[in-house]
Amino acid sequence: MSARIRPRDDLALMEGYHSPQVDVPVRLNTNESPFPPPAAFTQRLAAAVHDVEWHRYPDRAATELRTRIGAMHGVGPERVFAANGSNEVLQTLLLTYAGFGRTVATFEPTYALHSHIAHLTGATVIEGERDDEFVLSLDEVDRVLAAGNPSVVFLCSPNNPTGREEPRELVTAVLQRVTDRGALLVVDEAYGQFASWTATELLTEDTPLVITRTYSKTWSMAAARLGYLIGPGWVVSELDKIVLPYHLDVLKQQAGILALEFAEDMNARVAAIVEERGRIVGRLAALDVQVWPSGANFVLFRPRSMDGATVWKGLLDRGVLVRNCASWPRLDGCLRITVGTKDENDAFLRALEETL
Numbered sequence: 629m630s631a632r633i634r635p636r637d638d639l640a641l642m643e644g645y646h647s648p649q650v651d652v653p654v655r656l657n658t659n660e661s662p663f664p665p666p667a668a669f670t671q672r673l674a675a676a677v678h679d680v681e682w683h684r685y686p687d688r689a690a691t692e693l694r695t696r697i698g699a700m701h702g703v704g705p706e707r708v709f710a711a712n713g714s715n716e717v718l719q720t721l722l723l724t725y726a727g728f729g730r731t732v733a734t735f736e737p738t739y740a741l742h743s744h745i746a747h748l749t750g751a752t753v754i755e756g757e758r759d760d761e762f763v764l765s766l767d768e769v770d771r772v773l774a775a776g777n778p779s780v781v782f783l784c785s786p787n788n789p790t791g792r793e794e795p796r797e798l799v800t801a802v803l804q805r806v807t808d809r810g811a812l813l814v815v816d817e818a819y820g821q822f823a824s825w826t827a828t829e830l831l832t833e834d835t836p837l838v839i840t841r842t843y844s845k846t847w848s849m850a851a852a853r854l855g856y857l858i859g860p861g862w863v864v865s866e867l868d869k870i871v872l873p874y875h876l877d878v879l880k881q882q883a884g885i886l887a888l889e890f891a892e893d894m895n896a897r898v899a900a901i902v903e904e905r906g907r908i909v910g911r912l913a914a915l916d917v918q919v920w921p922s923g924a925n926f927v928l929f930r931p932r933s934m935d936g937a938t939v940w941k942g943l944l945d946r947g948v949l950v951r952n953c954a955s956w957p958r959l960d961g962c963l964r965i966t967v968g969t970k971d972e973n974d975a976f977l978r979a980l981e982e983t984l
């Protein structure tokens with residue numbers, strides 16, 4: 629007799645999050661940094677392993693890590709919350725401020741994990757829409773706020789997967805509305821360092837705004853799983869109650885502290901990626917594809933006279949993997965390429981020209 633317990637009814641039909649990996653020479657599908665961290669970082673981290681007191685729990689409050697991150701943003705450690713990737717930051721936020729009986733607002737298409745994690749917490753999700761150019765209007769924001777009365781409102785700037793930045797005026801206006809309603813605005817800046825402006829300038833202790841960031845892109849540390857948010861102290865102290873104790877292991881804390889000492893190297897990498905992004909967008913504009921402006925380390929495009937899935941396969945046959953968004957809602961026929969090294973980008977452009 630089989631006796632399998634069923635998952636929660638509200639989760640039973642849910643799809644997991646998928647990001648297929650294929651073993652090909654040029655992998656430009658997951659928005660990682662194409663560069664490993666500086667060799668000196670790896671050497672110093674290796675040396676730090678020997679000094680770890682492995683039989684002891686790590687610093688539960690990750691005080692030094694929070695202090696260093698806060699210093700980079702000009703705030704104290706009490707306004708920093710760190711976790712295992714910004715995904716865990718988002719999860720902790722939603723466990724704290726969403727959940728059963730509450731509503732979360734997203735503006736689609738956007739990062740799938742915002743609505744996915746909101747659903748996991750039992751919250752209702754209300755989805756706003758963007759226009760054909762993936763631009764969000766304040767009228768649509770007003771409609772969603774009135775219809776859903778959300779507790780948590782997400783913006784993502786630069787937005788994944790479109791690459792577009794939200795203008796400062798829009799974020800400021802949304803923040804005012806969210807504040808008036810007693811809700812929380814989360815601006816996901818996973819790609820913030822590649823953008824022309826950052827919403828961190830809108831942060832104050834009295835504003836219900838948090839900005840999430842990650843070490844996975846700029847800091848070349850996707851393997852480490854480390855992310856954080858900057859926000860008011862009264863939000864951070866609530867999150868500290870919800871997250872699991874000792875969730876940040878000692879080595880990750882060390883890695884996060886050490887990485888910040890290599891800020892100059894990282895800024896140089898960001899500059900190189902932004903330059904390559906400009907080159908890719910320029911080349912795409914000359915081809916038979918629609919391409920959107922990007923403030924991130926990736927570019928979204930749509931082949932005009934060929935089916936997106938066919939182009940994706942053509943690239944793969946030539947050893948280049950990009951993200952296939954062609955069948956995603958609102959992204960009909962679109963593909964997303966992560967900016968790689970110069971050689972990888974050349975391989976992509978060559979493969980695309982051949983395929984088209």
Ligand code: PMP
Pocket residue numbers: 658659712713714715716739784788816818819841842843844850853854855
């Ligand atoms: N936010 C956005 C918009 C992302 O694209 C990603 C990574 N794909 C994340 C958050 C999660 O990043 P991580 O958990 O690696 O910090």
